[in-house]
Structure formats: structure tokens, C-alpha cells
Amino acid sequence: MSGEGPSLRERRRAETRRMIQSHAMRLFTEHGYDATTVNDVARASGVSPMTVYRHFPTKEDLVLQDRYDPFIAARVAARPADEPLVRRIGRALVDTTRTLVEPGTRPSPEKDLLLARVRLMIDTPALRARHLDGQLATQQAIVDALLGDAPDPEPEFRAWAAAGACLAAMHVALTRWAREDGRPDLPDLIAAALAAAFDDDFG
Structure with a gap:
């Protein structure tokens, strides 16, 4: 039923977002924000760069969103x-x-x-x-x-x-x-x- 909470698809999407952002924070902390690319984040997260951009339209969004x-x-x-x-x-x-x-x-x-x-x-x-x-x-x-x-x-x-x-x-x-x-x-x-x-x- 709708209205009872997030669907399985929404929960998986949220989990993917958290996972990508967590890897991004680790890489930014270890190597510096400017030295880390979106491709680096994608590789560490085990997803494509397109998936990263789908959740975070810009590199700044990986931190601020x-x-x-x-x-x-x-x-x-x-x-x-x-x-x-x-x-x-x-x-x-x-x-x-x-x-x-x-x-x-x-x-x-x-x-x-x-x-x-x-x-x-x-x-x-x-x-x-x-x-x-x-x-x-x-x-x-x-x-x-x-x-x-x-x-x-x-x-x-x-x-x-x-x-x-x-x-x-x-x-x-x-x-x-x-x-x-x-x-x-x-x-x-x-x-x-x-x-x-x-x-x-x-x-």
C-alpha cells in the first residue's frame, strides 16, 4: 500500500546513494577533494560514473547533497x-x-x-x-x-x-x-x- 513507507526500490536507491557518498567521503579525506575524480568514486563504489551522476549531478553534490x-x-x-x-x-x-x-x-x-x-x-x-x-x-x-x-x-x-x-x-x-x-x-x-x-x- 502507498503511504506506509518507502518501497523496496526507494530503499535500494537510498542505500546506493549512501554507499556512493560514503566512498566519496573516504576518498576525499584520504586523497583530497581536488585530487579525487568522479571516476575514482565510481570505481571505489563498484558502479558506473553514470550511476554516480544519476544520484549526484555534480562532484560538489557528493559532499553537499x-x-x-x-x-x-x-x-x-x-x-x-x-x-x-x-x-x-x-x-x-x-x-x-x-x-x-x-x-x-x-x-x-x-x-x-x-x-x-x-x-x-x-x-x-x-x-x-x-x-x-x-x-x-x-x-x-x-x-x-x-x-x-x-x-x-x-x-x-x-x-x-x-x-x-x-x-x-x-x-x-x-x-x-x-x-x-x-x-x-x-x-x-x-x-x-x-x-x-x-x-x-x-x-
């Missing part, structure tokens, strides 16, 4: 509608991150992948430039979750401002987390960055 925006948007939409915007968005970001990285003592492949991606994004100029595109897409997903398809100009303006400010605070937390080799608890670090920016509780 993720599927987090729908999770963030769903969390934002589920927050109480009467919450202040920055609290509603900020707590959704913290909750989403907590779900994704699974803090604790057990290994988390998602956490390891995210850490490798953030390190590359920080250290590679071409990726830093492209990162803005991804942030704008995340802002759009948050604004859509808050306002729907036909927002009024003033609420839309406030929503874009709040989303941009929250994501900027999150970026500061991600940068520190990567610089400290992923040792701090990332959701707590994001909550602390948001609290510093807005003088509010985001735990």
Missing part, C-alpha cells in the same frame, strides 16, 4: 503554531539533529558521514561557495513549512529572517563540532549556539 530538509520541515510544522518563530525553528533543528546523529556510545554511520562532509565543506573553497545554495534550499523548506503555499509578504519576510538566523547559528555549531573532531554532542552544541544568538532556551 543530503536529504535532511524534509525532516527539518516536518519538525517545524509539528511545533506549536503559537511559538515564537526562532524557538519553533531552532528547536526543530535541534530535534532533527538529535534524531539523525543518534548521540550516545554506539557508532553512528550518519554522524560519521556528516562529520566528514562538514570538514570538507569548511576546508574546501569550492564547497564553501556552493554551501549557500544548500542553505537557501533549507530556508525555503522551513518557510514553506511555516506558511504554506501562499504566504503574505510580511510573515514571509519574518520567516525568512528567522530561518536564516537560526541556520547561521547552526553553522557556527557545526564548524566548532568539526574542528573538535565530533567530540561535543552536536544537538547540545546547536542549542547552545541558538541560545547565545537569541538568549532563549532551545534544549
Whole structure:
């Protein structure tokens, strides 16, 4: 039945994406982003270059592309509608991150992948430039979750401002987390960055 979760084909597609991205992160980390080609990633992944490009249209996408925006948007939409915007968005970001990285003592492949991606994004100029595109897409997903398809100009303006400010605070937390080799608890670090920016509780 539809609506009960991803189909077998969708799950296999997602597994292929994760496998390709995982090999790409390993190669980029070991040999450098600029020295690694898409063909190198394809060979390491046991797939054709065409398969890599089908999942990741550009080399930059191997690092920057993720599927987090729908999770963030769903969390934002589920927050109480009467919450202040920055609290509603900020707590959704913290909750989403907590779900994704699974803090604790057990290994988390998602956490390891995210850490490798953030390190590359920080250290590679071409990726830093492209990162803005991804942030704008995340802002759009948050604004859509808050306002729907036909927002009024003033609420839309406030929503874009709040989303941009929250994501900027999150970026500061991600940068520190990567610089400290992923040792701090990332959701707590994001909550602390948001609290510093807005003088509010985001735990």
C-alpha cells in the first residue's frame, strides 16, 4: 500500500546513494577533494560514473547533497503554531539533529558521514561557495513549512529572517563540532549556539 513507507526500490536507491557518498567521503579525506575524480568514486563504489551522476549531478553534490530538509520541515510544522518563530525553528533543528546523529556510545554511520562532509565543506573553497545554495534550499523548506503555499509578504519576510538566523547559528555549531573532531554532542552544541544568538532556551 502507498503511504506506509518507502518501497523496496526507494530503499535500494537510498542505500546506493549512501554507499556512493560514503566512498566519496573516504576518498576525499584520504586523497583530497581536488585530487579525487568522479571516476575514482565510481570505481571505489563498484558502479558506473553514470550511476554516480544519476544520484549526484555534480562532484560538489557528493559532499553537499543530503536529504535532511524534509525532516527539518516536518519538525517545524509539528511545533506549536503559537511559538515564537526562532524557538519553533531552532528547536526543530535541534530535534532533527538529535534524531539523525543518534548521540550516545554506539557508532553512528550518519554522524560519521556528516562529520566528514562538514570538514570538507569548511576546508574546501569550492564547497564553501556552493554551501549557500544548500542553505537557501533549507530556508525555503522551513518557510514553506511555516506558511504554506501562499504566504503574505510580511510573515514571509519574518520567516525568512528567522530561518536564516537560526541556520547561521547552526553553522557556527557545526564548524566548532568539526574542528573538535565530533567530540561535543552536536544537538547540545546547536542549542547552545541558538541560545547565545537569541538568549532563549532551545534544549
